[in-house]
Amino acid sequence: MIHFAIVGCGHIAIKHIEAIQRTENAVLAGLCDTNEARLTKLALTWQAPVFTSMSEMLEHLPHLDVICICTPSGLHADLAIEAAAAGKHLIIEKPLALTLEDTDRIIAAVARFGVKATVVHPNRYRPAIQHLKAALEHEAFGKLSHISAAVRWNRNQAYYDQAPWRGTRAMDGGVLMNQAIHSLDLLLWLFGPVSETKAFADTRLRNIEAEDTAIAVLKFDNGVLGTVEACTTVYEQNLEETLTVFGEHGYAIIGGRTANWIKDWKCASMTEDDIRQLVDEVEQNPFGVPGHQCIIRDMVQALLEDRKPAISLQDGRSAVKLVVDIANQGMQVRS
Incomplete structure (x- = not known):
């Protein structure tokens, strides 16, 4: 099984969670958000461990394989780099980042730490x-x-x-x-x-x-x-x-x-x-098939087949x- 965690539990996170639930060999293993009320509500629905910081989640759930970054876009870069440094693969909501400097920081971190990463362009x-x-x-x-x-x-x-x-x-x-x-x-x-x-x-x-x-x-x-x-x-x-x-x-x-x-x-x-x-x-x-589900499924297959995800970070950078x-x-x- 490929273990997924969501960081940033706003409305778009629901699409990720539902996609994980519908994908073979994928399991929701953690939820992270700074809003404790939102976390509590999701935990009751999806029965997953919850955390208010990604660092804490990474420490307590070492078996995580993939982090879905679903936070406000300005936070993508720092969170993605931290997750990559911990050896976690990445699915990053669009846009990859808000500046080219941040997109390049993410791309460099993914290459440095040897993880797989994709950006959500479901259309x-x-x-x-x-x-x-x-x-x-x-x-x-x-x-x-x-x-x-x-x-x-x-x-x-x-x-x-x-x-x-x-x-x-x-x-x-x-x-x-x-x-x-x-x-x-x-x-x-x-x-x-x-x-x-x-x-x-x-x-x-x-x-x-x-x-x-x-x-x-x-x-x-x-x-x-x-x-x-x-x-x-x-x-x-x-x-x-x-x-x-x-x-x-x-x-x-x-x-x-x-x-x-x-x-x-x-x-x-x-x-x-x-x-x-x-x-x-x-x-x-x-x-x-919902685009988010296609992207989750592609990441699972990329990990099982040891290949690159279909949508590259360079694609995300170009957009x-x-x-x-x-x-x-x-x-x-x-x-």
Whole structure:
């Protein structure tokens, strides 16, 4: 059995816990948070030992194999480095860290102490995205002209007021680091590195330190052009998360309130029946196996097979770098 512990027991930790419970050869062996009331509630539900410091947990549970870092993002680096130094493998919630300096500290520690590590970018495992990835690998749309990603969501002021760290640059980040980083990771995974960015970013409606709205134009190394629109300012509720691809032989639109559905798909090499069958397949199970469960399962298999996890820390760093490039340039233009 691979023994997992959670550090940081907020809402995202539940996804990790449920994923561990559903994964063969995985067992929840510890919970850690500075909030004792939260810990007590989780302990009653999940029947796992609880600790208010990771150092204490590492001392009392030497058999732990994997630490899931689920704390506010600004704490990721120091906790990940401490766990790696103790010989523990790592699953780090997105973003890997809030700065490139911290991402590089984590990467260096993982290499130094010889542990395995991955970052949580679960949207890669969505069925519609998996089909899009396969189509791109087979060049089904021909030469690509341009792509677009839009995250038009709502996070009202009450969301940011839940905790003093929300919306801060040091601990949380803005819409790019917190919400749109999933779409940015998909852009990099699907279309490759970005060579140039032009951006605007601003804090338009929310009383937070970081940006709540950002617009960017990208040029990828392969010449593909792209746009990114991200905001948490849509009135009242989430509107859409959309990824659109245009090529010489077709196009695809993956969307919905979350990008789980094929909204449109045209491809010269596919018949209408082929496309209908593809769309129907996704409609029947748009969420598939939860992404967190795929990542937990991949870590278990990586340990049992002694291989690297599917999502690398370099992948996580690339997403952070793109966020930093867009946000920094955008906020400089604003000032």
